[in-house]
Amino acid sequence: MSKARLRRLAWILPLLLVALVGSGWLLADHLTPAASGAPSWTLPASGPATPLDREAAPLLTAHPGQTGVLWLSDGLDAFAARSAISQRAGRSLDVMYYIWKDDIPGHLLADQLYQAAQRGVRVRLLLDDLNAHGLDPHMLAIAAHPNIDVRLYNPIRNRGGFWRLLEMLQRVFSINQRMHNKAWIADNQVAIIGGRNIGAEYFNARDDVNFRDLDLMLLGPAVNQASTIFDQYWNSQAVVPIDALNPQSQAELDRLLLRLERESRLSQAAPYLARVRQRITLPAVRQSHRLQWSASIAVVADPPLKHRNSPRQDWLVTRIIANLGSAAERMQLISPYFVPGQDGNQALIAMRRQGIAIELVTNSLGATDVAAVHSGWKRYRQPLVEAGVQVFELKRRGRRAGIAVPFGSSAASLHTKAYLVDGRRGFVGSFNLDPRSATVNTEMGVVFDDPVLGQRLQQEFAWLAASDRSYRLGLDQQGRLQWRDGDGHLHAHEPDTRWWLRGWVWLLGLLPIESQL
Template sequence: MSKINLFKNGLKLMLMMVVVYIAYAFITGVLLFAFIATDDNGYQKEQSVERFYGQKEGPDRVVLVEDRYQSGLTRLDLISNAEKSLDISYYTLHEGTSLDIFLASIIEAADRGVEVRILLDGLFHNLRGDLKDVIYTFYQHPNIELRLYEPLNLAKPWTFNNRLHDKFIVVDRQKVLLGGRNIGDKYFVLDPAQYDGLASNDRDVLVIKTDNADTSGSVVYDVIEYFNLLWEHEYTDISVSSLTNRQQRNADKKREELRSFLAEQKSKYPHRFEQEFDWLEESHPTKKITLIHNSITRFNKEPRVWMDITKLMEIAERSIIIQSPYLIPTSSMKEYLNLANVEADTKVLTNSIGTSSNYFAMSGHIRNRRDIVDAGADVFEYQDQETVHAKSYIFDERISLVGSFNLDSRSAFLSTETMLVIDSYQFAAQLEDEIESYIENSLLLKEDYSYASSEVADKKSVPTFKKITIRLLSYLTYFFDFML
């Protein structure tokens, strides 16, 4: 047999192996989830929403962090003022100025003795290419540990869907910053003149454990306990176990690059690093704050966050306000909620096709949003020049939820998700004002799913290519809503 024939046969074999693997990955990583049962550990029967309500002022105060620029400065302030520990958990990191400042500030904190633990999603952390050296730099530092939740395992495609979607920072076991923002320029826009992408409007809450005589009920401890659960979990692995000589050199180089970059930023933009925040002065009192999160399992999780949200929707008496980047209430989600049982006036804010950059999610949104409209909710689609990425709920002007949970099947059944349930009339009022400011730049969906006219907002134009692509995708994703 000639070398050419051997090459052709080898190529055919490789192609066959690729096709076989793709089929294997599709069956076990996608189709399997349509048939496998959802975990049921009795959470819905055991947990009552009454636990979200407090009777007197609790040990935690809360600050709403809404503005993009302020949210970046908030992170700088918390990291730069940390004295003992930082526990950091994020879904994804986007290359750019904001990330470099974030990474350099972590190294600076560790240099002064702060113990840092960083937990990132194992697939979407983005510490690859030039950023790969950051992993080596963290490994070298005696005060930094980096772990990855469910890293890539090609032999187990079903693990591809078990994603860490949490976004929070715990500082000195005294403060928690939690919300929907990942780390990247579009979430903070530190320098609008240098950022011309689609900015993302998101939301964080800063929880401060006060010196209340009884701090045992502080949600800060619950967030730490949840972080420890993930940190020590069998699905979590160390990022690297040793470094080669070349990797050590690269780590040294990257560390010095980040230190120099931070020094340059402090010299060039001192106002970013010299802000003085009086967090207690800006905070609202709360009766109680509760952490809710999904179960930590592979395959279809017990949808604990969605269960709690649906219970709160059904007991709401006067009003419900919802904000989510998209609305994809799949049939599996509706098994936990009968929209006919929701009697409170419901207002929903979400993206329009024009503002969202997530083509796959919007392909499910344009089909499934009608269920919410048909149920009698007022659905407003944002029409401004940015996108809305925050995930929030307000019930009867008292109970607020803020965190990482999107109104879709992926957040309900597949990913880790965290939401803070905040019992505070004052906080709820401020949050409602912020959501209403977005609604002013939105259009109401009518019963025929067209837009009602508005004296303030104009329909944002959508490129023809985008409209056609999303429409075509909607026919494909019709069969895979459970993956959106």
């Protein structure tokens, strides 16, 4: 090839790429698949009472106007709770998730949806499409059931190969906007809201990770709010039925059912099924003594079209900033990814100088699954410690390789996302304290204003910050960061890491990527 032709290609190829991406930026709303699904809404409680209706009724009568909360920090309990309410559902299951893994617990919970549909329960399953790639055969198989409808948030119309890659390049800006919400709602009576996706690491059944997450199971009026949010997403212009992108197959459904039946007999499934047998009735009823009741509970979320026509005052981040800014005495923050930004960091330092106690638990570099996010956290860490913020970083534990990657494997030690202000105003949900949750993804969670619930969240914070689980950061005599271990040992650099990983994080910190972290 001549030099002249190479020079022309050197100009033409970048121009073509700019034109491709530019067309996606200008025409993103017109390039996305049309929302072709028929509208549907939460089913009213009519006809014969379902098992969940009957079991919830006496508790709701005893606590009028209040919502009961069951804390699900144990992974197997969180799995069993989803299974138990699905088995007791008699009317509807509305389920929405950012990630649904193609693994044993993912298959077992998919089977719960299928078994409910077989009983006549209407099932609506909403998944973020970016992480659903590769699951099409399974989800299409489930969607072949007449009582199951599967839809995808912000989907890619080309499901594989070169054309999928080309579409991702063209729509790089719009594809970046994802649905990070998590909810499992049964009969509009019980809802599980929190930080967990569906997969083995989220339910503590893998022996190669040390994982901590948190869900809240709700019983009462706040469940109606969760159902309203689900309906808004389900019927939004950002959501497309999966069968509009791929054809359904009854044969594929038959193959999937055979696979699910075989997997239920595998040893890997035993811990999940054993815990389900222990919790086979509604956990909120069988364990009613563990329920905490409050009239100051609400389920909140970003609007589904957050980036198109929703004013910023309707975004969840606006409410969270206002809540955190109202602290008068104490603030406790739990976030796997903590990237406050320059303004947020200065606000925290100013509050600390006003005498407000601030404590933070996040992942250490050795524990995180996204090194790029740690590079963002790293630049804000020392000023916070110097200002007197109590910073704890969760340790890497378990038999992991210790390799953090730029875009994540979701195998971090800490996945809980929560905060508590002045011991009573709190949040538990999907919202990380970082730019991506604030301005890019949609998020969802539970807010409360209750000292009893606040005390329970304080216990969760104390468990995470304990010296056998977390390093406490401080400064040496030269003003450099150091990590204090539970036995008093001091580390002069990021514990449980090697030089190449620390170097990689330093290099990532030079890139202008903070808005995407």
